[in-house]
Amino acid sequence: MPAYNAFYAQSGGVTPVINASAAGVLQTAAKYPEQINKVYAGQDGILGALYENLIDTSLESASDIEALKMTPSGAFGSCRYKLKSLEIHRAEYQRLIEVFKAHDIRYFFYNGGGDSQDTAYKVSQLSESMNYPITCVGVPKTIDNDLPFTDCSPGFASVAKYVAVSILEASMDVASMSSSSTKVFVMEVMGRHAGWIAAASGLAADHRGLGPDIILFPEIDFDQQAFLAKVDATVKAKGQCSIVVSEGAHTADGKFLADSGVRDAFGHAQLGGVAPVVTGMIKDNLGLKCHWAVCDYLQRSARHIGSKTDVEHAYALGQAAVELAIAGKNAVMPTIVRTSNSPYTWEIGHAPLADVANVEIKMPADYISDDGFFITERCREYLSPLIQGEDYPSYTNGLPDYIVLKKQKVTKKLPPFEVS
Amino acid sequence: MPAYNAFYAQSGGVTPVINASAAGVLQTAAKYPEQINKVYAGQDGILGALYENLIDTSLESASDIEALKMTPSGAFGSCRYKLKSLEIHRAEYQRLIEVFKAHDIRYFFYNGGGDSQDTAYKVSQLSESMNYPITCVGVPKTIDNDLPFTDCSPGFASVAKYVAVSILEASMDVASMSSSSTKVFVMEVMGRHAGWIAAASGLAADHRGLGPDIILFPEIDFDQQAFLAKVDATVKAKGQCSIVVSEGAHTADGKFLADSGVRDAFGHAQLGGVAPVVTGMIKDNLGLKCHWAVCDYLQRSARHIGSKTDVEHAYALGQAAVELAIAGKNAVMPTIVRTSNSPYTWEIGHAPLADVANVEIKMPADYISDDGFFITERCREYLSPLIQGEDYPSYTNGLPDYIVLKKQKVTKKLPPFEVS
Numbered sequence: 001m002p003a004y005n006a007f008y009a010q011s012g013g014v015t016p017v018i019n020a021s022a023a024g025v026l027q028t029a030a031k032y033p034e035q036i037n038k039v040y041a042g043q044d045g046i047l048g049a050l051y052e053n054l055i056d057t058s059l060e061s062a063s064d065i066e067a068l069k070m071t072p073s074g075a076f077g078s079c080r081y082k083l084k085s086l087e088i089h090r091a092e093y094q095r096l097i098e099v100f101k102a103h104d105i106r107y108f109f110y111n112g113g114g115d116s117q118d119t120a121y122k123v124s125q126l127s128e129s130m131n132y133p134i135t136c137v138g139v140p141k142t143i144d145n146d147l148p149f150t151d152c153s154p155g156f157a158s159v160a161k162y163v164a165v166s167i168l169e170a171s172m173d174v175a176s177m178s179s180s181s182t183k184v185f186v187m188e189v190m191g192r193h194a195g196w197i198a199a200a201s202g203l204a205a206d207h208r209g210l211g212p213d214i215i216l217f218p219e220i221d222f223d224q225q226a227f228l229a230k231v232d233a234t235v236k237a238k239g240q241c242s243i244v245v246s247e248g249a250h251t252a253d254g255k256f257l258a259d260s261g262v263r264d265a266f267g268h269a270q271l272g273g274v275a276p277v278v279t280g281m282i283k284d285n286l287g288l289k290c291h292w293a294v295c296d297y298l299q300r301s302a303r304h305i306g307s308k309t310d311v312e313h314a315y316a317l318g319q320a321a322v323e324l325a326i327a328g329k330n331a332v333m334p335t336i337v338r339t340s341n342s343p344y345t346w347e348i349g350h351a352p353l354a355d356v357a358n359v360e361i362k363m364p365a366d367y368i369s370d371d372g373f374f375i376t377e378r379c380r381e382y383l384s385p386l387i388q389g390e391d392y393p394s395y396t397n398g399l400p401d402y403i404v405l406k407k408q409k410v411t412k413k414l415p416p417f418e419v420s
Numbered sequence: 421m422p423a424y425n426a427f428y429a430q431s432g433g434v435t436p437v438i439n440a441s442a443a444g445v446l447q448t449a450a451k452y453p454e455q456i457n458k459v460y461a462g463q464d465g466i467l468g469a470l471y472e473n474l475i476d477t478s479l480e481s482a483s484d485i486e487a488l489k490m491t492p493s494g495a496f497g498s499c500r501y502k503l504k505s506l507e508i509h510r511a512e513y514q515r516l517i518e519v520f521k522a523h524d525i526r527y528f529f530y531n532g533g534g535d536s537q538d539t540a541y542k543v544s545q546l547s548e549s550m551n552y553p554i555t556c557v558g559v560p561k562t563i564d565n566d567l568p569f570t571d572c573s574p575g576f577a578s579v580a581k582y583v584a585v586s587i588l589e590a591s592m593d594v595a596s597m598s599s600s601s602t603k604v605f606v607m608e609v610m611g612r613h614a615g616w617i618a619a620a621s622g623l624a625a626d627h628r629g630l631g632p633d634i635i636l637f638p639e640i641d642f643d644q645q646a647f648l649a650k651v652d653a654t655v656k657a658k659g660q661c662s663i664v665v666s667e668g669a670h671t672a673d674g675k676f677l678a679d680s681g682v683r684d685a686f687g688h689a690q691l692g693g694v695a696p697v698v699t700g701m702i703k704d705n706l707g708l709k710c711h712w713a714v715c716d717y718l719q720r721s722a723r724h725i726g727s728k729t730d731v732e733h734a735y736a737l738g739q740a741a742v743e744l745a746i747a748g749k750n751a752v753m754p755t756i757v758r759t760s761n762s763p764y765t766w767e768i769g770h771a772p773l774a775d776v777a778n779v780e781i782k783m784p785a786d787y788i789s790d791d792g793f794f795i796t797e798r799c800r801e802y803l804s805p806l807i808q809g810e811d812y813p814s815y816t817n818g819l820p821d822y823i824v825l826k827k828q829k830v831t832k833k834l835p836p837f838e839v840s
Contacts, residue, residue: 014596044599073592079600161818168819169721172493176434179464180499185717208824275714276693293716294695297605301589304725307818387818398581398727398807399588404628 003035004106006325007049008057009042010074010141011112011119015155016162016303017314018141019068019075021111024318025139026057026065032326040103040410045079046110046119049099050092050419054410067403069315070393072303075405081419083119086126093126095417100134102413107135107325111318113142113153114360117333121353124331137321138333138353141314143300145196148359149351150335154317155300157310157386160200162302163189163244163295164387167212168204170293171242175210178240184231184282186292187212188275190299191246195219195363197299198246200383202375212374213241216278218248219363220372222257228285230373235288245274304400308389309344320348344385423455424526426745427469428477429462430494430561431532431539435575436582436723437734438561439488439495441531444738445559446477446485452746460523460830465499466530466539469519470512470839474830487823489735490813492723495825501839503539506546513546515837520554522833527555527745531738533562533573534780537753541773544751557741558753558773561734563720565616568779569771570755574737575720577730577806580620582722583609583664583715584807587632588624590713591662595630598660604651604702606712607632608695610719611666615639615783617719618666620803622795632794633661636698638668639783640792642677648705650793655708665694724820728809729764740768764805 008025010018022041029036041055042048048055055076057065068075083089100106110120117138124136140147145156167187174185191197195217204211213234216222234241250256258274275292283290313336320334333356337349367379375383393400428445430438442461449456461475462468468475475496477485488495503509520526530540537558544556560567565576587607594605611617615637624631633654636642654661670676678694695712703710733756740754753776757769787799795803813820 010596014593047600071592072589074596077599078596080597081600164819165724166718166722168822169492169723170717172491172822173434173717173721176430176494176498177500179497180467180501182717187718204819210822210824273693273696273712276696291716292693292714293718294712294714295718296711296713297590297593297602298586298607298713298715298718301593302586303589304585384817389818390812390815392810392812395810397804398809399584399624402588402592402630404630 003033003037005037005104006039006107006109007042007100007105008039008109009045009048009111010076010078011045011110011116012078012080013143013300014074014078015141015143015300016072016158016306017154017310018111019071019073020311020314021139021141021154021318022075023065023068024315025109025322028319028322032322035326036107040105041076043407044077045081046083047079047081047419049096050417052099052412052414054103055407056410059408060405064403064405067401069311070303070391071402072301075403076407082115083122086122089420092419093122096123097127097130097132098414101132103410106133109137109139109321111139111141113144114147114358117353118357121331121357124353135325135330136353137325137329138356139317139321140333140335143190143197144194146194146360148356148361151338151346152313152336152386154310154314156196157307157313158302159197159299160383161307161387162299162305163197163201164203165305166295167201167242167244168210171204171210171212174240174242181289182291183235183239183288184241184243184290186243186245186275186279186290188245188247188273188294191218192248193218195246198244199363199367199375199379200387201244203380203383203387209238211242212244214243214373215375216243216245216249217368217372218246218250219368221252222249224281228282231282232286243278245278247274249274303393306391307387308391309386311391316348324350341381341385344388423453423457425457425524426459426527426529427462427520427525428459428529429465429468429531430496430498431465431530431536432498432500433563433720434492434494434498435561435563435720436492436578436726437574437730438531439491439493440731440734441559441561441574441738442495443485443488444735445529445742448739448742452742455746456527460525461496463827464497465501466503467499467501467839468497469516470837472519472832472834474523475827476830479828480825484823484825487821489731490723490811491822492721495823496827502535503542506542509840512839513542516543517547517550517552518834521552523830526553529557529559529741531559531561533564534567534778537773538777541751541777544773555745555750556773557745557749558776559737559741560753560755563610563617564614566614566780568776568781571758571766572733572756572806574730574734576616577727577733578722579617579719580803581727581807582719582725583617583621584623585725586715587621587662587664588630591624591630591632594660594662601709602711603655603659603708604661604663604710606663606665606695606699606710608665608667608693608714611638612668613638615666618664619783619787619795619799620807621664623800623803623807629658631662632664634663634793635795636663636665636669637788637792638666638670639788641672642669644701648702651702652706663698665698667694669694723813726811727807728811729806731811736768744770761801761805764808
């Protein structure tokens with residue numbers, strides 16, 4: 001059996017550990033030279049395949065590939081470009097197959113969230129109907145933690161650790177100062193549709209009164225009166241209040257708190273930011289001194305405080321993707337299967353892409369407390385193992401040794417293509 | 421010579437390493453039992469002395485005191501209460517002396533910024549005029565890095581490391597996604613009057629194009645046209661642009677960009693936030709997709725990414741404060757003296773409180789590039805050694821083992837006192 005090339009691409013919002021999955025794919029592929037010749041990475045995700053912008057990963061040094069394990073962001077570039085249905089984007093799917101043919105690519109590893117797994121599934125279908133034998137394996141990734149079948153999605157756990165550590169630290173700051181200064185701190189985290197990231201901040205809450213006092217989830221309709229009453233009661237009881245708010249927090253009519261249409265003095269529309277909205281509400285109604293922070297990209301790139309468990313998951317899933325492909329499995333996605341909570345143990349499973357595609361996992365209702373402002377013990381049991389362990393990058397001159405790859409391109413063989 | 425008690429308090433905004441200075445004071449004081457009996461810490465800074473809320477640090481375990489070295493915030497509580505002149509606040513100064521007399525306190529260690537050093541100086545003056553022998557030594561601290569005589573102020577270097585690492589990571593995120601998504605990222609950092617913290621972000625900039633492309637300093641009047649032209653040129657040249665803006669950025673008329681008087685849809689005044697203002701400006705004028713973050717307290721409590729150099733400075737200054745007092749020095753503040761840039765070496769010096777009080781050190785003009793949007797090589801040479809080395813806290817269950825002290829109070833001996 002001759003060896004064929006493989007295609008690997010990173011898709012959607014990047015994470016602190018997607019490059020660890022890349023390292024898993026590349027280092028494992030190198031162990032099967034009789035099946036896999038070279039791995040070509042797409043420059044900027046699937047666009048790299050469509051534009052025939054292929055990066056020859058065999059030209060990267062072994063140490064640089066190893067350094068991917070500790071490097072955040074998408075080392076090959078990612079993209080927000082979404083392949084639509086086969087009917088609408090047939091030309092794009094056909095182009096993919098043409099590029100794969102031209103470069104002798106018979107393995108397709110697609111590292112992304114729900115949409116990307118759907119794309120991987122469609123490619124597998126098309127290859128069948130076009131009679132081009134390509135093995136498609138998805139590699140799960142999303143900080144949103146909303147992929148089905150897998151116990152968690154790589155990337156989420158490191159973001160979870162970042163937000164838990166950050167609110168722990170900030171709540172200690174507020175506790176130090178609250179007798180004569182700031183009484184309320186509001187931290188905004190990601191999560192447009194699901195409160196997983198906001199929920200993770202609850203891990204910082206302990207018997208000493210540290211961590212967040214209130215969490216605002218997108219799953220719970222925001223009730224201003226109940227919220228202000230809770231803030232007021234918290235400040236009266238303990239002298240200060242720390243709040244974590246999900247960017248997706250919204251009122252019962254579905255209106256995002258962040259979409260408040262503010263304009264500044266220059267007349268510019270202000271972009272989102274639910275933390276300042278919530279803060280203004282507290283200041284106006286309760287007259288308390290507040291501070292607020294918006295984590296934004298800092299949370300999803302914070303590899304400096306990456307979860308060791310997350311890094312291990314991400315690497316193992318990249319590795320498993322290649323092993324599944326070598327074993328002849330097609331149209332599947334490796335998954336994390338939790339085998340025990342305490343001590344935390346896990347193994348790798350896999351699920352058919354047909355079932356993964358377009359299924360979004362929500363937070364279970366019993367993960368949120370009855371008053372809607374905190375997580376339950378059950379939620380804590382699920383989340384706690386995920387942030388275990390630290391996996392620090394190496395540093396030079398006080399800064400992490402994050403790697404930037406050489407990204408040398410494969411010579412193009414096809415005419416240019418324009419995406420629709 | 422009989423042993424007397426010492427008073428120690430934390431003042432002003434807390435930092436990732438002020439507790440390391442506390443550990444330096446407490447562990448060093450314990451080495452001089454013939455001179456120093458107990459160290460009483462003020463609950464919530466100087467208010468603890470005024471209200472006679474004294475914490476008996478001898479009742480804390482040695483391991484808890486040791487854990488202060490890795491714990492952010494102010495372990496004994498801090499305050500924003502500022503003692504004014506002897507004329508205005510004479511009753512308060514006299515109360516301090518009364519409390520010191522009542523509790524046999526003859527050493528006064530005050531851990532804070534410029535205002536606090538001024539207070540320490542006034543206490544030393546008053547003790548002289550009231551003929552109560554108390555040795556006053558300041559322990560420098562401020563993330564603003566604006567204290568005179570000392571090469572840097574403890575706390576600043578850890579914030580510097582946090583912002584440099586954070587913008588490095590976020591800029592990698594943007595670089596991954598910019599071909600099809602976000603092109604501009606804006607990160608807001610502290611620094612109302614001085615751009616030291618914003619400047620530190622420049623350390624992340626390297627030959628690979630990572631880190632910030634533009635830094636907005638409070639030292640430079642904001643020029644919207646020049647700024648937008650720079651953003652536009654940067655995005656055209658490299659496909660994306662990362663920006664760090666100091667909260668103190670202002671126009672030539674002195675108006676803070678953050679004070680734009682915005683109101684949200686609920687009619688609430690929005691608090692500050694210069695990052696969304698700058699972002700709105702870019703979006704409206706250049707039509708680029710932007711993201712923004714506001715670090716706020718996260719930056720000054722981020723002990724998880726503390727600078728080892730900073731922790732060593734902070735501890736050494738606490739230690740030196742006690743040693744200076746034992747050596748009979750009064751009304752002084754220990755300082756960091758840089759003896760070499762490369763390799764970085766330093767030693768402890770000291771300066772008279774009379775000269776320290778109310779002097780604010782600004783960034784030298786030659787630390788900012790000619791176009792006003794970046795730091796110079798000279799600035800980098802100054803800043804770089806400060807962020808060297810990592811000093812990680814220990815972790816349990818994925819979270820740092822930050823300590824919360826028992827804070828047992830000394831029995832009160834005086835009638836209550838109300839501050840004016």
